[in-house]
Amino acid sequence: MEQHEDNELSDNELSTLVKTLAERHVAPAALRTRVVASIRQAAAESQRESRRQAWRQWLTLGAAFAMGIVASAGAVYFFSASSAQERLAQEAVTIHVRSLMATHLADIASTDRHAVKPWFTGKLDFSPPVHDLATQGFPLVGGRLEYIGGHPAAALIYRHHQHTINVLVWPRDDRSPTPPASFTAQGYHVTGWKGESMQFWLVSDLNARELRQFAQQLRQASEAGS
Numbered sequence: 001m002e003q004h005e006d007n008e009l010s011d012n013e014l015s016t017l018v019k020t021l022a023e024r025h026v027a028p029a030a031l032r033t034r035v036v037a038s039i040r041q042a043a044a045e046s047q048r049e050s051r052r053q054a055w056r057q058w059l060t061l062g063a064a065f066a067m068g069i070v071a072s073a074g075a076v077y078f079f080s081a082s083s084a085q086e087r088l089a090q091e092a093v094t095i096h097v098r099s100l101m102a103t104h105l106a107d108i109a110s111t112d113r114h115a116v117k118p119w120f121t122g123k124l125d126f127s128p129p130v131h132d133l134a135t136q137g138f139p140l141v142g143g144r145l146e147y148i149g150g151h152p153a154a155a156l157i158y159r160h161h162q163h164t165i166n167v168l169v170w171p172r173d174d175r176s177p178t179p180p181a182s183f184t185a186q187g188y189h190v191t192g193w194k195g196e197s198m199q200f201w202l203v204s205d206l207n208a209r210e211l212r213q214f215a216q217q218l219r220q221a222s223e224a225g226s
Contacts (some may be wrong), residue, residue: 043146070192085177088149089202090188095146096188099155105164106142112198116143120154128154128169129198131221138165140216148201158214164212165204172199182208191215195222200205 059136085088108119117130123145138158146155146168153170172194179192179201189208192201192215200218204211 014166035204039055085180086183088177089180089183090185091148092166092168093166093185093188095148095155096164097186099157099166100164104186105144108142109189111140111141113140115211116140119143120145124152124154126171126198128156129219129222129225130156133158133214133217136214136217138217142166151176157218160204160206160214163204163206165202165211166204167218168197168203171208172197183214184208193219195219198222 046201057076081128108116110116111132111134113130113132117127118122120128122145128143130140130143134140136158140158141159144155144157146153148168148170151170151173153168156167156169158165158167170185176199183190187212188203188205191211192199193206194200200212200215200222202211202215202218206214
């Protein structure tokens with residue numbers, strides 16, 4: 001017995017039949033206009049969103065770049081200021097060591113502050129404050145001329161037992177670094193302060209606690225003007 005397959009149309013035949021028999025309806029002009037307008041609006045929205053995203057990216061990058069510049073500038077300022085202070089402290093230590101190695105520690109050797117103070121007259125364009133703290137255990141032993149940080153300075157020499165203390169004094173300059181509260185290099189300690197008219201850098205191999213004690217007493221005497 002023969003088997004008959006159901007009549008089936010191929011895809012091409014079906015497509016041809018639809019094109020031949022199906023009714024054609026032209027879309028209304030208003031519908032076409034709305035469709036075109038919708039497409040254009042969607043394209044415009046897409047472009048605006050792309051521009052917004054691009055601006056957000058640029059603003060984010062710009063903000064990050066600006067923050068990086070500010071942070072870098074702050075770091076440069078901090079480290080340069082710190083380095084300037086350290087460089088001057090190192091210079092003070094070098095001056096102290098050189099004074100101990102020289103044939104004479106003082107240009108004028110005297111425990112009398114009334115002899116030491118006028119000795120600087122005519123040698124410096126300022127008058128350094130000179131105090132004798134012998135009753136506190138820090139006698140004055142003399143003075144000499146020095147040059148530090150690009151400035152002429154007075155060096156006042158004090159002793160505490162077998163320890164020598166150099167007090168470097170020159171007019172206050174707000175552009176120069178502030179003396180450190182505590183700095184140590186090569187076994188020597190540095191401390192100091194800026195007064196109203198003068199700045200003081202103290203150097204010694206005296207232990208840091210006793211050097212700060214001496215600094216406090218000298219500062220009180222200088223501020224009192226005694």
